[in-house]
Amino acid sequence: MGYVIPIWSVTSVPVAGSSDTFPVRRIYCVGRNYAAHAREMGFDPDREPPFFFTKPADAIVVMSDPAKPTNVAYPPATKNLHHEMELVVAIGIGGADIKVEDALGHVFGYAAGLDMTRRDLQFAARDKGRPWDMGKGFDQSAPCGPIVPASESGHLSKGLIELKVNGAAKQKANLNELIWNVQETISYLSGLVRLEAGDLIYTGTPEGVGPVVKGDTLEGEIEGVGKFACKIV
Numbered sequence: 001m002g003y004v005i006p007i008w009s010v011t012s013v014p015v016a017g018s019s020d021t022f023p024v025r026r027i028y029c030v031g032r033n034y035a036a037h038a039r040e041m042g043f044d045p046d047r048e049p050p051f052f053f054t055k056p057a058d059a060i061v062v063m064s065d066p067a068k069p070t071n072v073a074y075p076p077a078t079k080n081l082h083h084e085m086e087l088v089v090a091i092g093i094g095g096a097d098i099k100v101e102d103a104l105g106h107v108f109g110y111a112a113g114l115d116m117t118r119r120d121l122q123f124a125a126r127d128k129g130r131p132w133d134m135g136k137g138f139d140q141s142a143p144c145g146p147i148v149p150a151s152e153s154g155h156l157s158k159g160l161i162e163l164k165v166n167g168a169a170k171q172k173a174n175l176n177e178l179i180w181n182v183q184e185t186i187s188y189l190s191g192l193v194r195l196e197a198g199d200l201i202y203t204g205t206p207e208g209v210g211p212v213v214k215g216d217t218l219e220g221e222i223e224g225v226g227k228f229a230c231k232i233v
């Protein structure tokens with residue numbers, strides 16, 4: 001028995017300092033997980049339960065070398081493409097109903113990534129009570145740097161998270177400002193879906209999101225995880 005169409009390759013993200021790669025199964029993203037960003041989007045940052053949306057696994061663009069910006073395509077159908085700098089959690093061991101105190105044991109490692117957003121389409125959908133998918137889950141909407149194993153980085157509860165556009169700092173915050181931290185996010189999400197090895201969780205963006213245009217260079221850094229660079233083309 002064979003496949004009736006050519007089988008595609010599994011999306012994967014390189015593991016930092018290794019020739020190995022992390023196969024990507026699904027991408028979950030947390031909405032409004034920093035208070036100041038919730039406010040800039042027009043919401044009260046009270047600690048309401050986290051909410052989630054998804055992107056296709058093949059929305060990943062691997063940004064392997066911060067010294068050589070990776071091309072990321074400006075997508076169609078938008079006039080307001082925004083950067084959202086985020087800590088990405090790579091799930092190494094799956095599970096359902098994971099307890100907060102057990103959650104970090106399910107983490108393979110961490111990466112720095114971008115939740116690129118067609119803000120005009122997201123807001124149009126939001127205002128009509130429609131799904132965000134076309135604002136969030138488009139081609140090349142999930143650039144991601146190498147994954148650093150937690151065995152090397154340790155687990156991340158604080159540290160700088162920063163994004164520069166053309167050398168100017170646009171987003172700068174600390175991971176300790178996450179409304180729902182990594183273990184709480186994993187615990188909550190695993191109560192909604194069974195998490196599997198290979199899943200990535202984009203944990204939400206701090207304040208300072210804004211538009212990018214073709215030719216812009218984006219440089220991101222998360223303390224303990226490292227740097228990435230990409231160019232919008």
Ligand code: MN
Nearest residue numbers: 084115204205
């Ligand atoms: Mn986001």
